Amino acid sequence: MDLDIDTVRVARSRADCALRPGETFLGGGTFLYSEPVPAEVTGLVDLTGMGWEPWSVDGSGLRVAGTCTLEELLAGPGALGGAPGAPGPYRGLGIVGECVSALTLSAKVARTATVGGNLALGLPAGSMAGLFAALSARAVVWTPDGGSREVAVSDLVTGAGVVDLAPGEVLREVRVPAAALGQRTAFRRASLTATGRTAAMVTGRAGDRSPRITVTAAVGAPLSLYARDHDMVDRWVDWIGSEGAWYEDTHGSRDWRAAMTRRLAHEVLDELGGAA
Incomplete structure (x- = not known):
């Protein structure tokens, strides 16, 4: 942890949430404390108060x-x-x-x-x-x-x-x-190793008409689809690739993430496609 700052304020009212020059918000801090603080940040405002x-x-x-x-x-x-x-x-x-x-x-x-x-x-x-x-x-x-x-x-x-x-x-x-809250949900994830960082994650919820399928981790930002059948899932996965939206880092290549997402999305659709 490299925490080189000048001040820490504990916010206890909304007025305390007004940032002063150089300040940024602190929540749990588990990520903030694991990375060097940007040079422009000189103070923290703790929201847990x-x-x-x-x-x-x-x-x-x-x-x-x-x-x-x-x-x-x-x-x-x-x-x-x-x-x-x-x-x-x-x-x-x-x-x-x-x-x-x-x-x-x-x-x-x-x-x-x-x-x-x-x-x-x-x-x-x-x-x-x-x-x-x-x-x-x-x-x-x-x-x-x-x-x-x-x-x-x-x-x-x-x-x-x-x-x-x-x-x-x-x-x-x-x-x-x-x-x-009352609708069925489903979850699937994939990573390169058993305890590795999530590289493809698909969540789903059974809607009134079609299940809502959401992919994260394999893409930079969440993408969702109301999928009626498996053909729609396949076209959606192909479209994500055509838009160049697959994310890539050391935890998974674009092609691997696309393949995992396709498989996981089909599994989620199958799970949500049963009787309510």
């Missing part, structure tokens, strides 16, 4: 605070969902545990890393984007002028490490609509 309730659920759906840790997500919404595919009013959350596990993190990191931090990083392997995009969730973003705006989680990450958050904006919470 805001005291936001990690998560809540009511008739309108599920709300997950940006500062909700992955451990809290797993113990709360993850437990509500039960086992993947199990019946119940919150069975859409049955893939929470698998999405958290896809990050291949230790229990120590899970106790600190936050949902908002994972989304705000916009890393292809950041599985919170795949989870909440599959559930048609929307992110509530606080703007520096005291207002707020909403953006679909599927549109929040726009590229590898590129997120639709302007300087000074805070990812306040993620909202999952009630209808998505």
